[in-house]
Amino acid sequence: QKEVEQNSGPLSVPEGAIASLNCTYSDRGSQSFFWYRQYSGKSPELIMSIYSNGDKEDGRFTAQLNKASQYVSLLIRDSQPSDSATYLCAVIEGYGGSQGNLIFGKGTKLSVKP
Amino acid sequence: EPEVTQTPSHQVTQMGQEVILRCVPISNHLYFYWYRQILGQKVEFLVSFYNNEISEKSEIFDDQFSVERPDGSNFTLKIRSTKLEDSAMYFCASSDPGVRDEKLFFGSGTQLSVL
Numbered sequence A: 001q002k003e004v005e006q007n008s009g010p011l012s013v014p015e016g017a018i019a020s021l022n023c024t025y026s027d028r029g030s031q032s033f034f035w036y037r038q039y040s041g042k043s044p045e046l047i048m049s050i051y052s053n054g055d056k057e058d059g060r061f062t063a064q065l066n067k068a069s070q071y072v073s074l075l076i077r078d079s080q081p082s083d084s085a086t087y088l089c090a091v092i093e094g095y096g097g098s099q100g101n102l103i104f105g106k107g108t109k110l111s112v113k114p
Numbered sequence B: 001e002p003e004v005t006q007t008p009s010h011q012v013t014q015m016g017q018e019v020i021l022r023c024v025p026i027s028n029h030l031y032f033y034w035y036r037q038i039l040g041q042k043v044e045f046l047v048s049f050y051n052n053e054i055s056e057k058s059e060i061f062d063d064q065f066s067v068e069r070p071d072g073s074n075f076t077l078k079i080r081s082t083k084l085e086d087s088a089m090y091f092c093a094s095s096d097p098g099v100r101d102e103k104l105f106f107g108s109g110t111q112l113s114v115l
Helices: none
Strands: A004-006 A011-014 A019-025 A032-038 A045-050 A054-058 A061-066 A071-076 A085-092 A102-104 A108-113 B005-007 B010-013 B019-024 B031-037 B043-050 B053-057 B065-068 B075-079 B088-095 B110-114
Touching: A004 A085, A011 A019, A019 A085, A019 A108, A032 A061, A032 A071, A045 A054, A045 A061, A045 A071, A071 A085, A102 B043, B005 B088, B010 B019, B019 B031, B019 B088, B019 B110, B043 B065, B043 B075, B075 B088
Parallel strands: A011 A108, B010 B110
Antiparallel strands: A004 A019, A019 A071, A032 A045, A032 A085, A054 A061, A061 A071, A085 A102, A085 A108, B005 B019, B019 B075, B031 B043, B031 B088, B043 B053, B065 B075, B088 B110
């Protein structure tokens, strides 16, 4: 059973701080990794994708991937109350796995306090 | 921005009844998907659809489920005989395989309640 694990939280940070979200995955053959944001009662929204080891930055967001440790993380700098949501880690299983066949983690609930 | 639309937003049905959930993917997208999320649980992959046939399906997608693209715009999920455990939010998604990042665009979902 291929798994994506996340700490469910809630993770609470003050406004302006860095929020750090972590994810581990079980399928060593996975090549594609994604972070989605999901507001309560809404659909997932893609915020970052990462395919290679190292860091990838997009605005206030930085995704980090370490395939040897099977670990993906998301850093949110200068956190805002509007960032309060559940953050879902998702992985496409296996090498050459079908596009869109995502395995999601349960998500980490982030709360940014003003 | 183009969007995936789903109807209805809420569907209440009796156990054993058939339901059809409808989706209109983004017009130039070629891959279509159904996911579901039981309250408080993970988003789970059900099925992917490409070139008018199922390209992949999960263990959840058993004989009670079917998908269809009846015309050039709609994409439907049918559950033949609903069970209580089918109660969930069902998300349709579509993607353009020519675009890097394999971005899935999700619809706003249909909340299915089986009584």
